[in-house]
Amino acid sequence: MNKPLKQHLIDPEICIRCYTCEMSCPVEAIQHDDNNVVVDASKCDFCMDCIPVCPTGSIDNWRVVAEPYSLEEQYEWMELPEQEEVASDTDGDDAGAVDDQIAALLAQAHSGAGGKAKAPATASKPTINMYNLGKPAEATVTGNYRLTEADSDSDVRLIILDMGAQPFPVLEGQSLGIIPPGTGDDGKAHLPRLYSVSSPRDGERPGYHNISLTVKREPNGLCSNYVCDLKVGDKVKVTGPFGATFLMPSDPEAHLMMICTGTGSAPFRAFTMRRQREYPSLKESLTLVFGARRPGELPYFGPLKKVPENFMAKLFAFSRQEGEPKAYVQDRLRTEGDRVLKLMQDPKGHIYICGLKAMEQGVEQALSDIARGAGLDWTSIRDEMRTDGRYHVETY
């Protein structure tokens, strides 16, 4: 039996046959007849270029299938077929499809970089997909600490997981999946939710086989509430590791500018700890641009203050600080325009953006304005940096 796969499909009831997706597909996976616009499953590589250009939203449809729908079948459709029951073998074939789904999810998270994401040239080789829904790893909770001040309505937590004797090699910037217990309305097990690892590769505590996560409690968030309520000794089902591009360069001369809000700081905490442990005497090689509403809601505000300024420049932006004008990360980028500009033009300069999708546009605009101020074209700089593995976006 073939491994089930995730197939990209277009909803014929909503599609208006403008063919904009077809024009924007770099691998010519999309084609049409007089009736429908269809996607060739053997060509589609989940690059997501077609998603934002669709004026209707019909493009954003996915089915997990054992056998992909052929072009002929798709041409005949008047409406999209329901998701069929996909036979799941006990050896975890079904979970393979979930991995593809996670790959697609990550591709979408990375889409803000404006093209196919690429790992830094000197990044270590990541291990991916070791554990899946059919065969998860089991971790033991060894810590759960609140990172935001008690009076803040934002509850962000550091969760420490011990992986025991199971191998679970993870690099800074990678993610893992947590499977919340129980089943959904359809009676099936919940799908894993992705979280960025916030500890370096040699463990939250060096030499210990433990991994930390930074998780914000979301109202009605099934998994985030589960994770935030975990107690020491609880067992957790984990999948992963996932992600092969949002990684840090091993080159100590590489300068990293890390731009984040909220729990987007997770991978950057890992980056910083890795650098501190490996090259503690480096000077001016990291810049962190970190936004939150107030200092009390900025995860790791205390520990961050202890990182020497000449090891890592820290630029904070607070949008709800009493008595201060509102400042967002893009405002900090603008005030530090010279620094940003220098980094853009440095062949060893890397830019990382992590946080909510909403921050993407403001940051992009600030970078674009800074470039233009010096007579440069941000889009071409960005594309060059990205193809070079020096520009990374992970936003949800």
Place this chain on the structure above:
Amino acid sequence: MLDLINVSYDTQIPNNVGLSSDKQVLKALEKWHPGYINWWNDLIPQKFQESLVYLRTAVSVDPKGWAKFDYVKMPDYRWGVLLAPQVEDRRIPCGEHYGQPAWQEVPGEYRSLLRRLIVIQGDTEPASVEQQRFLGLTAPSLYDLRNLFQVNVEEGRHLWAMVYLLHKYFGRDGREEADDLLRRQSGSEEAPRMLGAFNEETPDWLSFFMFTYFTDRDGKMQLESLAQSGFDPLSRTCRFMLTEEAHHMFVGETGVGRTIQRTCEAMVEAGIDDPYDTDRIRALGVIDLPTIQKKLNLHYTLSLDLFGQEVSTNAANAFNSGIKGRFMENRIDDDHKLNDATYDVWDFEDGKLVRKSVPALTAINMRLRDDYTKDAAGGVGRWNKIIEKTGVQFEMKLPHEAFHRQIGVFSGKTFAPDGTLVSGAEYDKGITEWLPTRADGDFIQSLMKPCTEPGKYASWIAAPKVGIDNKPGDFEYVKLHMA
């Protein structure tokens, strides 16, 4: 005010044409800009100018960059000059210069022809905004209000695109033409818009949907043929405009579809089987299907007239000179010169309609119109699926091309919608069944009550299946400013 505009001008106008280093064009556009802003401010009712609208703005021309959604006040919309990326070593795709490198500058011999094409295209863009200026006051939902404004700001951007070409490549003449684009007004006595269809007011939302479906689709076909132009800057401009035009098609197709759906649903709920039971259906606060068919007949046939004469030497010249290609020229498998090819066009012989072979070069308009009809038929099929699903017995049809025509071989003749030639008396008798009457218009007008509560829709139209930018049903697409 002026200073403010000047200071922010360079950063306010997103462009990928190096405007900041092109001082002369920048200066010309700067001079033109205040007139444009005045035009916009005079046009759109004040309370909408101050409302926050959830709009899509192009921030770059790559697939990821041109659909950023956010709340903006329309006067702050970043109208920009955006061209699709230059294709390396692009060649002239048709006509006698076929295969030669595409022109990066205006070829002297085609200067006036090109300028005229650009001016005509440019003239339609602000015209449609003018035609639709009062629709905001009767929007059936915030979702539809947002779609209207998205169409409006993008038509504004398309005007910018054409004005840029005029300023950049046509010197003083171009600047004068650009000024005239703001001077002419839809429906004006002394300075009307250039094409007839763009001087009619868009009186109600069904007309707006029909307009965006049928008339904007003519615009799309014209852009498709200009996107094939051997004059590369025009081609690149139009290619990018097409990506935005797709949204306008979407508004039209789904708008008509949702209107039909609501009518059918209401009929089923009320247990009415006969689609011609007009009074009872109208009493439900929905538009009866025969009236929608009449609107379709009207807008389709008006739009067909925009394609010009079936046999045209102007069109032949434009094609032969490589200024204008055919729909999807690059996918057509022939010599792209049409020296010997023929094409069948409608003609009228001995009182009968006949298909006649003519040199394909002279039938460029007819061919584009055929492609248009094929393209337009797709949506009609979808509308029929909606009707079918509800179980109502009715079918929407495109009328025969001969019906209700003012331009070309059919003009001045009395054809019924099925293409049969009828006497003047029969035509006069049938016309109330074929085209919307004043009473039909009054009825539609009576339904045009604004509905401004998030997630709610006027009685005559169904909610969309999917929100814009995947937003949930009760998303507040327009934060209305209560003036």
